[in-house]
Amino acid sequence: MNAKVRDVMTPGPIGVDYYQSIGTAARTMRDWGVGAVLVVSEQALYGLVTDRDLVVRAVAESRGPDEPVGPLSSRDLVGVDADDDTAVAVALMREHAVRRLPVIEDGQVAGIVSLGDLALHNDPFARTGLG
Amino acid sequence: MTRKVREIMSAAPVCMAASESVSAAAMAMKERGIGTVLVLSGGRFSGLVTDRDITIRVLAEDRDPRTTCLGDICGSELAVLSPDDDVEAATRIVRDRAVRRLAVIADGTPVGVVSIGDLALDQDRRSALPQIPAPAPNR
Numbered sequence: 001m002n003a004k005v006r007d008v009m010t011p012g013p014i015g016v017d018y019y020q021s022i023g024t025a026a027r028t029m030r031d032w033g034v035g036a037v038l039v040v041s042e043q044a045l046y047g048l049v050t051d052r053d054l055v056v057r058a059v060a061e062s063r064g065p066d067e068p069v070g071p072l073s074s075r076d077l078v079g080v081d082a083d084d085d086t087a088v089a090v091a092l093m094r095e096h097a098v099r100r101l102p103v104i105e106d107g108q109v110a111g112i113v114s115l116g117d118l119a120l121h122n123d124p125f126a127r128t129g130l131g
Numbered sequence: 132m133t134r135k136v137r138e139i140m141s142a143a144p145v146c147m148a149a150s151e152s153v154s155a156a157a158m159a160m161k162e163r164g165i166g167t168v169l170v171l172s173g174g175r176f177s178g179l180v181t182d183r184d185i186t187i188r189v190l191a192e193d194r195d196p197r198t199t200c201l202g203d204i205c206g207s208e209l210a211v212l213s214p215d216d217d218v219e220a221a222t223r224i225v226r227d228r229a230v231r232r233l234a235v236i237a238d239g240t241p242v243g244v245v246s247i248g249d250l251a252l253d254q255d256r257r258s259a260l261p262q263i264p265a266p267a268p269n270r
Contacts, residue, residue: 026190035183051186052166059157059185059196119248 005089006082008121009103009111015040016049018070022058025049025069036100036112039073045109047073048100079104080113086121089113136221137214139250140235140243144169149177149202153189156180156201169234169241170205176241178205179234211236212245221245 014032016025018041028037029051036050049072057063057072078096080089082105089101099115145159149172156168166182180201188204189196210224212235224233225247235243 023190023193026186030187030191052160052182054190055157055182055185056161059154059190060161062154062197065190065193 003086003121004082005080005084005086005103005113006105006110008086008117009082009113010034010117011111013038013102013109013111016069017041018046018073019068021066022054022063022069022072023065026051026054026065034112035116036114038102038109038112039070041070045077045102046070047075048077048102048112049073050100074098077102079109081105082110086113086118090118093118134218135214136212136216136218136235136245137243139218139221140212140214140245141249142243144234144241144244146171146241147201148172149205150200153180153185153194153196153199153201153204157182157185157196167232167244167246168201169244170201171241172202175239176211176234176236177202178207178209179232179244180205181232206230213237214242218250222250225250 014028014034015038016028018039025037029035036048038045039047039049049069053072053074078092078098078101080092080101080103082103092101093099093115101113102109103111103113145163145165146169147156147159149170159168160166160182168180169176170178170180184204184206185196189199210228210233212221212233214235214237221233231247233245234241235245
């Protein structure tokens, strides 16, 4: 009955390069139907940026869509193992007051799990496809 | 047992005129720590705009947030709730229309917003999920 993080995560992490534009990050979120993308710098994980980050850290600050997305990232990410129970992810989110965790498998980022993924797994909307 | 929309909604919604810019809405979202603004046209509710709408309909489309107005991007979903509606009614509309947020209107005045999160939360008040604070901006 205990679901694993891998069962509810959004697999195949979607990333953008630190120097790609804010507009490119927005289009990546749109085209993949996701609310967050990983930010990669020199082939290493640098941080994570959400659709809301683009709004409150770029649009609200008069940054243009051609500026690099990297500086908008949240850093110091907290990861969770793909084989952990979803309860572990919930506990980590609560402890660190974050809503998304990179999911680690064999030392690589295998996906992202969000508070929405976890709620969806438990709630009556699970079958509506809303996320 | 039957709960009303007024018990679960986020009250005192931020309302902005359709003629205001997307930039102004983004600043309001940042300062107020919210993700949704209700859009008024001629003083009447005409739709809502979320932080994600700004990402998808403005940034991804290379539109200028300073010159794009809220009326240009606000959703056409006009289903609204009354504060006296049952929570079940809200759940049904959210499900049937595949929307994530609904405006709550009383006597023509916007009085709140109900999100899918509010509904899920009401459904499972024992869940640990509601206890996770929503940082702004969310990570």
